[in-house]
Amino acid sequence: MKTYDLVIIGSGTAAMVAAMRTRAAGWQVAVIDFRPFGGTCALRGCDPKKMLIRGAVTVDEAHRMREKGVEGALHINWPGLMAFKRTFTDPVPEKQERRYAEKEIDTYHGQARFTGRNTLVVNDTHIEGRHILIAAGAQPIRLGIPGEGYLADNEDFLRLEQLPRRIVLVGGGYIAAEFSHIAARAGAEVTILQRGARILKQFDPELVGWLMEKFLEIGVDVRTGTTVDAIEKTGTGFLVHTSAENGARTFEADLVVHASGRAPALEALDLDAAGIAHEKGQLKLNEYLQSVSNEAIYAAGDAAQMGPPLTPVSSHDAKVVVANLLEGNRHKPDYRGVPSVAFTIPPIAAVGLSEDQARRQGLKFRMQSQKASDWFTARQAAEKIYGFKVLVDDATDRVLGGHLVGPHADEVINLFALAIRHNLTAEDLKTTMFAYPTGASDIGYML
The missing domain is CATH 3.50.50.60 (FAD/NAD(P)-binding domain)
Incomplete structure (x- = not known):
C-alpha cells in the first residue's frame, strides 16, 4: 500500500491549489481522477463555455451595429467555433499532469473508493492518506423521470x-x-x-x-x-x-x-466505508471544511457545497483547507462579496444581498434601481438591455448588494464585490475616479 500525507480526490481548481501548496511544504501528495485531469471549469464548464460565448458575442455585436456604420452579416460556423474551443481544452490534461510530475506529485487514473477511514482503492491499487481532500466536483442531479x-x-x-x-x-x-x-x-x-x-x-x-x-x-x-x-x-x-x-x-x-442543477459527486466514493457523515447527498462538515465524523477528511469546492458553486470559491476553499492542514484548524472560509454572473448576452450579475434578503433581515437601506437603456454605456453598444439595482446601508453607507444587467456587467460587478468584501462605502466608490467612458464610470450614478 502506497502512503501519502495528502490524497486528493478530483483534479480541478481546488485539487491543483491544494496539491501545489502542500507539496511546497514538503508533503507527499497524490491526486486521483477518473476523468481527464483539469476539472469541470477548465474542461467541461466555465472556460470552454466562455470560448463559445465569444463567438456568439461577436455575432451579436455585429447584428446590433447593423445600419449603424457596420455592414454585412456574420454567422457562427459551429465546427470552427468548437475547434477554437479545443485549442484551449485539449492541452489541459497533459499540462496538468506535467505540472504534477515536475513537482513529484503522484497521479492516479480511475474511480476512487474508500475502504477505510483513511484508505482508498483506485482500480486495484490501495492507497493510504494521512489526510484526504474530497474535491470531486459536482454532477447533474437525478430527475427521476422516465427517459x-x-x-x-x-x-x-x-x-x-x-x-x-x-x-x-x-x-x-x-x-x-x-x-x-x-x-x-x-x-x-x-x-x-x-x-x-x-x-x-x-x-x-x-x-x-x-x-x-x-x-x-x-x-x-x-x-x-x-x-x-x-x-x-x-x-x-x-x-x-x-x-x-x-x-x-x-x-x-x-x-x-x-x-x-448539480449536486456533489459523492455517490461512487462509498463514504460510509470511511465513516464520513453525509445527509441528502451532501457532506456534513464543520466550520473548517473538515468532516464532522472523520478528522482525516476535508472537502473543498462543489464537493463541500459550503459556498456558492463557483471556481473562485473552489480555490478559496483549497487555500483554507491547506492552511488548516499545515497550521491546525484555525482558518474558516469567508464567502463575503463573492460575485455571480450568468454569461448571457448581455450578462447578468449579482453580489451581496438581494432586496428580498435585506428586507427579511430587517436592514434599513436605500436603494437605487433603474433600467438605463438611454445611458451612454448602453447606447454606444446599441444594447437596449441595461440596468441596475444597488443597496446601501443607511447607518454605515456600506454597499449591501449590487445587481447589474447589460454591457460590462460581468466586469463591473467585481468593483461592487471589492466594496462589499473590504467594507468600502458608497462614498468611497463615488469619489473614485474611474476611467471614462467605461462601464465602471457609471458606478457613481448607481449609488
Missing part, C-alpha cells in the same frame, strides 16, 4: 461537433440561460422548460425581467411553470412530455439538455 438517460449534460453540449436544429433545455438556471444564448445565435431553435415561476432565480427578479426581452428577441422560447414528466426517444429525435397549469404538451427536440 432520463436520454438527457445530454453540459459536457455533451460543449463537445457537439454539429449543432442540432432543435434543442430543449430542462431547467432554468445558469446552464439553460447561457447555452440558450449560444445555441440560438448559432441558428438552433431553443426551448427552455422551467418548473418554477421564472428562470435565473439566483438573480434579481426585476433585472431578470429586463433580460427576458433579450430571450424573446433572439427567439428562445421560455416556458415557466412547466414540469418535464418524461423523455421519449423516436426515430428522428426526442419527445419531451410536459405538464403545466394550462394542460399537457409535448415538445419535439433533436437534443435534450439537463440544466436542472
